[in-house]
Amino acid sequence: MNMAAAKLPHRVLEVLFSYLDIEDLRNCSLVCKSWYKFLNDENNDVWRLHCIRKLAEEALKSDVLSSVPTYKAKLRAFYHAWNPNDCSRNIYVKNNGFTLHRNPVAQSTDGARGKMGFKQGRHCWEVWWEGPLGTVAVIGIATKAAPLQCHGYVALLGSDDQSWGWNLVDNHLLHNGDSQGNFPQLNNAPKYQVNMVSRTTGACQSVCQAHTKNMDASVLKLRRTRSSMR
Secondary structure: OHHHHHOOOHHHHHHHHOOOOHHHHHHHOOOOHHHHHHHOOOOOHHHHHHHHHHOOHHHHOOOOOOOOOOHHHHHHHHHOOEEEEEEOOOEEEOOOOOEEEEOOOOOEEEEEEEOOOOOOOEEEEEEEEEOOOOOOOEEEEEOOOOOOEEEOOOOOOOOOOOEEEEEOOOOEEEEOOEEEEEOOOOOOOOOOOOOOEEEEEEOOEEEEEEOOOOOOOEEEEEEEEEEEOO
């Protein structure tokens, strides 16, 4: 069976694979060396068609994915972006799938998680923060048990033993309700500026928190860039 599958021409594989979901494609890559090599081409028509189906045209043309080199990598970024079903009620994810928007609700701190969590390995995300940071602007990592909303203006990430947070406003590392010192640990570490790219590395479920005070909205973009399992 594997010998017959390995002899199928690429144009046939493109048609067949275009009907499969991502999990099935992963399994197909294990069938034989020929299929593995074909699916390992991250710019072939299979990945292009999946990108067109899953990603909004706005996302494909946006700055968020402009530096992502292949269709498969763009698709991977989408599957690791914000989860519209795992966020505070005061937050919604825009149609492009990568931009988080917080409604200007007073006396509320709100957060959102990414679509996928991890139990091990080192993983990196790029975060853009558009608009003013407010008094609390925290990104970091947390378990599923970490809260996504609370009353008042506080740091959700790092508020208990379920999360670690980096407050971009004052460069403090937060955990279990206390500051763990400055982060990054550099002399005269630069403060985060609006639209600067922040790279967050962690090994647990990605959680980012957005908050504004006396501002209309806070917008946050998230893109997973790479991971290395160890």
